Amino acid sequence: MDKKIKICMLTSRRNPFDSRMYSREAKSLANNGFEVYIIAPYIKNITIPTDDTVNFCLYKKSRSILRVFITPFLLIKACLEIKADVCHCHDEHLAILAGILYKIISKINKKQVKLIYDSYEYTPGSLARGAKTIFARYLLMRLAEKWERIALKFVDLVFTANQIVRAHILLLNRFTKVEILFNCPPYRLWHEKENNTQKEYFVVGHEGHMFFNRGLMNMVEVIKRFKRDNDKVKLLIIGNVNNEEREYLTKEINKHNLHGQIELTGRMRYEEIGEKIQDIDVGLSVLLPTINNMLAGHPNKIFNYMRFGKPVIAVDFPEIKSLIEEASSGLLIKTDSVDDLYNAIKYLKTNEKEKQAMGRNGFEIVKNKYNWENMEKKLLASYRAMLLQD
Numbered sequence: 001m002d003k004k005i006k007i008c009m010l011t012s013r014r015n016p017f018d019s020r021m022y023s024r025e026a027k028s029l030a031n032n033g034f035e036v037y038i039i040a041p042y043i044k045n046i047t048i049p050t051d052d053t054v055n056f057c058l059y060k061k062s063r064s065i066l067r068v069f070i071t072p073f074l075l076i077k078a079c080l081e082i083k084a085d086v087c088h089c090h091d092e093h094l095a096i097l098a099g100i101l102y103k104i105i106s107k108i109n110k111k112q113v114k115l116i117y118d119s120y121e122y123t124p125g126s127l128a129r130g131a132k133t134i135f136a137r138y139l140l141m142r143l144a145e146k147w148e149r150i151a152l153k154f155v156d157l158v159f160t161a162n163q164i165v166r167a168h169i170l171l172l173n174r175f176t177k178v179e180i181l182f183n184c185p186p187y188r189l190w191h192e193k194e195n196n197t198q199k200e201y202f203v204v205g206h207e208g209h210m211f212f213n214r215g216l217m218n219m220v221e222v223i224k225r226f227k228r229d230n231d232k233v234k235l236l237i238i239g240n241v242n243n244e245e246r247e248y249l250t251k252e253i254n255k256h257n258l259h260g261q262i263e264l265t266g267r268m269r270y271e272e273i274g275e276k277i278q279d280i281d282v283g284l285s286v287l288l289p290t291i292n293n294m295l296a297g298h299p300n301k302i303f304n305y306m307r308f309g310k311p312v313i314a315v316d317f318p319e320i321k322s323l324i325e326e327a328s329s330g331l332l333i334k335t336d337s338v339d340d341l342y343n344a345i346k347y348l349k350t351n352e353k354e355k356q357a358m359g360r361n362g363f364e365i366v367k368n369k370y371n372w373e374n375m376e377k378k379l380l381a382s383y384r385a386m387l388l389q390d
Contacts, residue, residue, distance in 0.1 A: 005387065006035045008084040012071045012094035016040040016048075016056055019300055020120060020161075020183055021090050023270045026054045028376040029383070039078045057082070072098040076105070086383075088116040092123040092148065100154045114386055115154055119169060120161035120183065123148055125291030129213075141291075145172065152176050157386045159379075162319045164295050179382045184303040187371040190274030192308070201234035201261075202349045205280030205310075207273060207301040210241045210249075213293060215286035215315075220252050221338045222345065223261050233261070233345060238276045240267045277308050281355070282348050285314040289335045298323050303370055306362030311355050313344045323370075329362030 007029055009021055016022065016038050030036040030053040038054060041061035048056050057078045062070040075098035079087060087099035099115050106113040124141035131137035152158070152173040159181050160166045166178050210216050219235055226233035241249050241264055253262055265276055277283070283305030287293040297319040305312050312330030314320045324330050331347065333340035348355045 004033065004035045005085045006082055007037065007086040007088055008079050008082055009036065009038045009040075009088045009090060010075050010079075010095040010098055011038075011040045011090040012075070012098075013091055014040060015043055016046065016058060017270065018090070019270045021118075022054065023189070024183075024186065024372050024375070025088070025118075025181075025379060028372070028379055030054050032380055034383075037078070037082055037084070039075055068094065072101060075099075076102045080105070083111075084113065086114045086116065086387075088118060090118045092117075092119065092121070092126065092144070096151050096155075100151060103154055114156045116157045116159065116386075117151065117155045118159045119165055120159070120296070122165055122168060122292050122295035125293075125295055129290055129292055148172055156389070157382060159382070162297050164297075164319060168295075177382075177386070179378055181375045181379060182303070182370055183298060183300045184366065184370040184372055184375060185274075185300075185307050187307065187367060187373055189271065189372075190307065193275060193278055201232045202282075202345075203234045203236050203280045204282045204284055204313075204345055205236040205238060205277065205305075206284045207238040207277060207304055208299070209239045210237050211245055212248075213288045213290050215284070215288060215336075215341075216241075216245055216249065218286055218336065218338050218341055219284065220249065220258075220262070222342045223258060224252075224256055225338075225342055226345075227256065227258065227261055231346075231349075233349065235262045236276070236280055237262070237264045238268065238273055239265065273304065274308065277304055277310065280305075280310055282345065283310045283312050283330075284341075285312060285320065286333070286341055287315055287317065287335065289315075289317075293317065295319075303366060306359075306366045306370070309359035309363035311348055311358035312362065313341065313348070327362050327365040329358050329365065331358075 009026055014021060022038060026036045026038055036054050037057055039057045042058040059074045071094045079102045087102055089095040089099040096117055103113045103115050124144040127144040128137045128140040131140055149172045158169050158176055158178045160178060161183050166180055169176055169178050223235050253259055285299050285302050294317045302312055302314060306329050312324060314324055314330060314332060315335040316332040321332055324332055331344045333344050
């Protein structure tokens with residue numbers, strides 16, 4: 001590869017600083033000789049660093065009913081201006097559509113373009129999550145499968161984040177080249193801080209934006225129960241809580257006087273969250289059993305907790321269960337069970353030696369296996385192999 005390969009990472013709905021897209025993949029590729037552009041919707045109050053190794057091309061997200069035409073047009077326009085050699089698409093509908101159309105246009109113009117589909121969610125479940133009826137959900141899931149089956153005919157390489165989504169892709173098209181890149185953190189990105197202060201509370205943490213389907217109500221119920229028991233347990237939410245979830249949380253905090261028991265950090269850059277994770281005693285991943293939650297994963301947060309030696313309390317979904325059992329790094333609970341969550345927190349609070357052992361186990365497996373430094377090698381090898389193909 002004599003010339004510098006231009007990569008456009010396309011998304012129609014993700015934050016430009018999405019941790020997988022920007023902090024892991026784009027950074028790794030840019031630091032290894034590729035010219036990388038992130039083409040993403042503009043988000044208010046974000047600052048684009050001027051000295052970044054990654055380039056940004058942000059567009060205004062359309063709210064019109066015509067966005068299904070406007071967004072692909074904007075993405076294709078950016079790719080044409082940049083003269084992209086690779087389109088790396090980070091969502092399952094408008095971005096991959098734009099990538100396919102750009103590849104077709106480039107072929108007409110005698111330019112070879114490679115197309116990558118980064119499928120780290122279970123697409124049928126993701127697209128059907130807003131459905132109001134069983135029939136609507138079924139219809140959307142079947143349409144999503146049909147669309148993916150068509151899209152895969154144009155795709156040169158697929159990245160997924162777990163075995164379930166990999167199997168799903170191969171069932172749609174068994175000839176697809178698929179590689180798994182787990183959502184693990186760059187081991188060298190964060191550093192341990194000295195923490196010798198005596199804490200008043202036993203802190204359970206949730207890293208990432210908080211939604212109802214991530215177990216918000218159950219967490220609040222558990223904190224209320226600990227408060228009634230005069231047991232000093234605190235919930236730290238490392239991320240944003242918006243919209244209906246914010247209204248619910250504010251109401252519960254005020255109604256039950258939970259100001260000292262629930263703390264929110266607000267939006268944080270990926271580089272900053274490690275410091276906050278170090279303040280917790282236990283990390284939570286208590287998703288509700290939606291289709292996408294059960295079949296996607298592993299959640300970033302589990303790897304992030306383990307990176308700092310924090311034991312995990314997580315629901316026993318297939319991919320999560322396999323990771324926690326492999327690492328012996330936490331406790332598994334039944335989904336949507338307030339009692340199970342309460343008992344698991346209580347157990348780790350009163351069994352310090354076991355808590356420490358689980359934390360050490362998680363830290364060791366991230367240090368030696370599940371870290372982005374290892375995933376980066378697979379990313380680069382997959383890219384180079386793809387680019388050598390005619």
